[in-house]
Amino acid sequence: MKKQVLAALSLSSLTFYTQANVCEQLPTHAEVTAALKSVVATTSDEKNGGLELNMWGTVVARDGTVCVVTKTGEHFGEQWPGSRVISAQKANTANAFSLPKLALSTANLWTATQPGGSLFGLQFSNPVDTQVAYKGKSKNFGQKNDPMVGNRIGGVNVFGGGLALYNKEGTIIGGLGVSGDTSCADHNIAWKTRDALKLDYVPSGVSESNDDNIIYAKDNGFAHVNCGNGEQAIAIGLPQSFPISK
Numbered sequence: 001m002k003k004q005v006l007a008a009l010s011l012s013s014l015t016f017y018t019q020a021n022v023c024e025q026l027p028t029h030a031e032v033t034a035a036l037k038s039v040v041a042t043t044s045d046e047k048n049g050g051l052e053l054n055m056w057g058t059v060v061a062r063d064g065t066v067c068v069v070t071k072t073g074e075h076f077g078e079q080w081p082g083s084r085v086i087s088a089q090k091a092n093t094a095n096a097f098s099l100p101k102l103a104l105s106t107a108n109l110w111t112a113t114q115p116g117g118s119l120f121g122l123q124f125s126n127p128v129d130t131q132v133a134y135k136g137k138s139k140n141f142g143q144k145n146d147p148m149v150g151n152r153i154g155g156v157n158v159f160g161g162g163l164a165l166y167n168k169e170g171t172i173i174g175g176l177g178v179s180g181d182t183s184c185a186d187h188n189i190a191w192k193t194r195d196a197l198k199l200d201y202v203p204s205g206v207s208e209s210n211d212d213n214i215i216y217a218k219d220n221g222f223a224h225v226n227c228g229n230g231e232q233a234i235a236i237g238l239p240q241s242f243p244i245s246k
Contacts, residue, residue, distance in 0.1 A: 023068075054071065056071050058148070061095075093158070100171070110225060
């Protein structure tokens, strides 16, 4: 019995060490929460278009391990409960399909993954691990001990709200995903949150401003649908009002 207990404790310690190791370059739960709250209309003076609702935010490490899950509302039901897992999908997607020299936001994948698009079918790859997504007590959702933390969630999401994270050395270190509003507003919020975290040293991208901003030009292969609630006007100004770091 003693050997079994010791083995369990050793495994638990190893899991904690591994999680801490892959997440050590990324912001803490408190830092991500503060950054997210500083740019969402329900907790700040910022406007993002869309419905201006409470949000979920997830950060994953470069290997896809979930490091932080947070929210802007007090109770998990104060933002769409289904958006918790979507925020993790977005973080995973932005990280998984961005490279050291090229950043792709989840918004950049929308047109390409439509029927007939160059990446159609991508959204069906790398499915969410449902055992990770739905395990644990709901009272811990969005807390430091959210049940997703320390696990790989997987998933691919192809609308706005996911961005890769690049540190001041220009190294890609993971991804950020936010969800809880229109997908267009989600992109604006993700952009501003990444700016607040100072993890926006983006090397290059497919937008006109050579970054991973959302594209609304209909003839562009990396464009995103216009949600029609004032989000586009805000997004166009993001590279000027919240410029990426150099």
